[in-house]
Amino acid sequence: DGGITQSPKYLFRKEGQNVTLSCEQNLNHDAMYWYRQDPGQGLRLIYYSQIVNDFQKGDIAEGYSVSREKKESFPLTVTSAQKNPTAFYLCASRPDRGNYNEQFFGPGTRLTVL
Amino acid sequence: QKEVEQDPGPLSVPEGAIVSLNCTYSNSAFQYFMWYRQYSRKGPELLMYTYSSGNKEDGRFTAQVDKSSKYISLFIRDSQPSDSATYLCAMIGSSNTGKLIFGQGTTLQVKP
Numbered sequence: 177d178g179g180i181t182q183s184p185k186y187l188f189r190k191e192g193q194n195v196t197l198s199c200e201q202n203l204n205h206d207a208m209y210w211y212r213q214d215p216g217q218g219l220r221l222i223y224y225s226q227i228v229n230d231f232q233k234g235d236i237a238e239g240y241s242v243s244r245e246k247k248e249s250f251p252l253t254v255t256s257a258q259k260n261p262t263a264f265y266l267c268a269s270r271p272d273r274g275n276y277n278e279q280f281f282g283p284g285t286r287l288t289v290l
Numbered sequence: 291q292k293e294v295e296q297d298p299g300p301l302s303v304p305e306g307a308i309v310s311l312n313c314t315y316s317n318s319a320f321q322y323f324m325w326y327r328q329y330s331r332k333g334p335e336l337l338m339y340t341y342s343s344g345n346k347e348d349g350r351f352t353a354q355v356d357k358s359s360k361y362i363s364l365f366i367r368d369s370q371p372s373d374s375a376t377y378l379c380a381m382i383g384s385s386n387t388g389k390l391i392f393g394q395g396t397t398l399q400v401k402p
Binding site for chain 2 (some may be wrong): 180219226279282
């Protein structure tokens with residue numbers, strides 16, 4: 177089956193720890209995105225990547241880091257510098273063809289800081 | 291002021307009702323408008339996708355875009371309990387980065 181997978185589904189972190197969220201896609205999409213979702217605030221863009229080995233900051237990049245070493249993978253690290261990391265994290269991808277803008281989302285990872 | 295405003299609800303309606311969900315926006319450069327549906331604890335899925343002004347219909351769902359008023363709507367006819375979800379509007383200009391701007395999402399409950 178083609179799609180986007182995120183792991184783990186639930187993640188618990190102690191304060192001061194870095195954690196890495198996994199995002200993998202087998203859709204052969206060029207562009208990938210990370211969003212954060214908090215109640216009542218919709219989705220906010222953390223980082224995005226349009227091509228391997230290149231990525232750009234979104235609106236709320238502080239305290240997060242990413243890498244894009246392979247087309248299929250776009251992991252997100254939540255560092256200890258992120259002051260309020262408890263949220264639902266969503267990864268998305270998009271085929272890079274013209275003005276086609278549909279993004280396909282993964283099932284999400286719920287991160288809780290203990 | 292947020293670029294995209296959406297009433298978070300919650301909105302509760304009886305089964306069979308017509309539902310109207312709305313977003314307003316401030317950026318006149320937006321050209322592509324989308325509605326995503328998100329079930330609890332799941333990722334969003336695309337419901338409707340429209341370009342510029344006008345209407346688009348898909349089964350029980352109709353999307354409307356009024357660029358002159360910077361206002362978009364999603365209508366759900368004959369609503370079903372399975373339509374209970376959060377509905378997110380999203381939009382983008384002509385940028386090729388694919389950076390969508392999302393509304394806050396409206397939570398809908400359809401009661402049997």
